[in-house]
Amino acid sequence: MELTFITILDYLGTFAFAISGIRSAASKKFDWFGAYFIGLVTAIGGGTTRDVFLGVTPFWMIQPSYLVVTGIALLFVIGFGKWVVKLNYTFFIFDAIGLGLFTVVGIDKTLTLGFPMWVAIIMGMITGTVGGVLRDVLVNQVPLILRKDIYAMAAILGGIVYYFSMKIGVNSITTQIASVISVILIRVIAVQFHIGLPLMRDIPPNSKKKT
């Protein structure tokens, strides 16, 4: 039952990530296959990068449901494009759920393989954010999540919640739920109140020449 609930959340998150990739592809007039490809990279790119770094077989090569969920997302955008726009806020919530869940899945998997907590927190962040970075690189845009909003930072803060929750002896399931909810809340609050990190000031770009 618990597993089923997490699986549903996992698919919701995958669906939301795939939708965001497919929408980016649509904005550049990709064909259907290209849109599917970008959607898939957005949905599984983070977890794949994590698994390559951890030295294990990428998760989506073990069971095909992520490919299927991405396919449904493609059909949804093709068939109900207008709805997608109207459901903007719903997808934002799904995306936040996905970020939270992917983060915790990444942390758990890394700890299970015997790495220390600081590696796990980074892997959680990678799981949640690298897909979005790859999406933006593939449609030839500067990665959005590196320029504004609390996004990767929400994943890292969720990882710190995970750490302290474990540290004070909270059991595993509660720790995971607390961490997921933290990420979602931080995302929602940051967007609601336009909270972001300071931007870098523009200094002349790096030059290899001597002055």
Added chain:
Amino acid sequence: MELTFITILDYLGTFAFAISGIRSAASKKFDWFGAYFIGLVTAIGGGTTRDVFLGVTPFWMIQPSYLVVTGIALLFVIGFGKWVVKLNYTFFIFDAIGLGLFTVVGIDKTLTLGFPMWVAIIMGMITGTVGGVLRDVLVNQVPLILRKDIYAMAAILGGIVYYFSMKIGVNSITTQIASVISVILIRVIAVQFHIGLPLMRDIPPNSKKKT
């Protein structure tokens, strides 16, 4: 003898892929080394990605012939730039041969390592197409093969031919040849008759803001 023939096709495909990368680099005025680098990534990027996902040592680290073929491709473009343009159709055919062969090599290697058929078909597609995607990302363009023409789709259809051919009991060599030829024919027919997948309609790009 059979092996020799396949090796020649493999080098032809590598040569064609490298040429397409070097030409992209030339259009952006890269220096000779940069052009070699882009040519190499185009030629070996797909197989390298496949091998990283499969957890084996990238194929070009085991024998250096792919580096040599790419070097010859560079000299060819530098020395015979005009010919390359005149030989456009020849290179298109080499590229189609490369796509077909790389696809089947990817499928075979994946099956040999014990993965199921659906993973093998995806790995065949990755072997044939990721090099071209990396090429376009490195020269700062939206990946061409994700926007138009049947390209990745040809690799997937070739994988499905492979599957059904094996399913009905055709022997291994014939299955491989049938699959390679399918990919080449699909590519040639698609380009000849301007057959492509439908394009996505432009809906407003994804926004993380609530409406």
Added chain:
Amino acid sequence: MELTFITILDYLGTFAFAISGIRSAASKKFDWFGAYFIGLVTAIGGGTTRDVFLGVTPFWMIQPSYLVVTGIALLFVIGFGKWVVKLNYTFFIFDAIGLGLFTVVGIDKTLTLGFPMWVAIIMGMITGTVGGVLRDVLVNQVPLILRKDIYAMAAILGGIVYYFSMKIGVNSITTQIASVISVILIRVIAVQFHIGLPLMRDIPPNSKKKT
């Protein structure tokens, strides 16, 4: 003592690479986290790619000092932006030291794992240059080091110095020092005297169409 000296050089190189990434991010108005992310990818991207190809755990997952050095680089750019510009030549020297050191670290690690010399030379080049390529891709620019200056070529020439030094029986430490110094000198001389490889002539970009 020797180890300490090399460690200091390693951190100087990491610092210089991180600074160059953070400056690129600043020029695109990334937020602080985005700048840290780009700085980190620039500093560790090459070694990470090498380790993934070699099939070992990425080096920065084993000890966190590279994350700390990148953090210091971020604080430095935020706090002393003007100094960074004034110190342009100093950072160019640090960057050259980093390139030399990363190259030799890459070569050593590859040989230790039992690969042949030609693979080691390529891995040295990858260690020294892929971080800069990823930096440019992430800020949506055509990779600088593929277009001008002797950069990747300096890493390869350093690898060739390594090879011949070993070949004529020079001991391991001297070989490594000779190789690092070669890379640094080649970089400095190439930039000082504006020495570069020839550029590719522009021929029409690759077309998948027949003529």
